[in-house]
Amino acid sequence: MASILVIEDNPTNMELMVYLLKAFGHAPLEAEDGETGLAIAHWESLDLILCDLQMPGLDGFEVARQLKSDPTLPKIPLVAITAYAMMGDRDKVLAAGFDGYLTKPIEPELFVGQVEIFLPPEKRSTKSNNAGK
Numbered sequence: 001m002a003s004i005l006v007i008e009d010n011p012t013n014m015e016l017m018v019y020l021l022k023a024f025g026h027a028p029l030e031a032e033d034g035e036t037g038l039a040i041a042h043w044e045s046l047d048l049i050l051c052d053l054q055m056p057g058l059d060g061f062e063v064a065r066q067l068k069s070d071p072t073l074p075k076i077p078l079v080a081i082t083a084y085a086m087m088g089d090r091d092k093v094l095a096a097g098f099d100g101y102l103t104k105p106i107e108p109e110l111f112v113g114q115v116e117i118f119l120p121p122e123k124r125s126t127k128s129n130n131a132g133k
């Protein structure tokens with residue numbers, strides 16, 4: 001079980017990600033914009049942060065820069081959720097401080113397994129471990 005912050009402005013995507021994470025026994029926290037996400041990152045103990053790139057206000061790149069440059073925050077894996085499909089974005093995403101990225105649309109059968117790659121083994125769900133073997 002992992003505590004996972006999801007920063008995503010699209011309600012449909014948010015609902016799907018939260019549903020899938022809960023179905024695998026994780027504890028998702030929701031932030032519908034970057035400002036809220038940064039605040040939650042400061043007061044909650046988290047195992048992972050998933051962050052949309054395209055959001056009004058602070059976009060995902062700015063959220064990543066602020067999270068990774070804040071010495072008061074523990075080092076939490078940060079994964080971009082991106083609709084971008086262009087090759088050049090990979091470098092831009094990693095340069096902004098993300099540890100990796102997942103592409104939208106979210107594939108329900110694969111999503112949690114893709115997310116758990118970024119979690120330590122003891123935080124992964126048994127379900128997805130079994131499904132992957």
Ligand code: MN
Nearest residue numbers: 009052054055
């Ligand atoms: Mn968005």
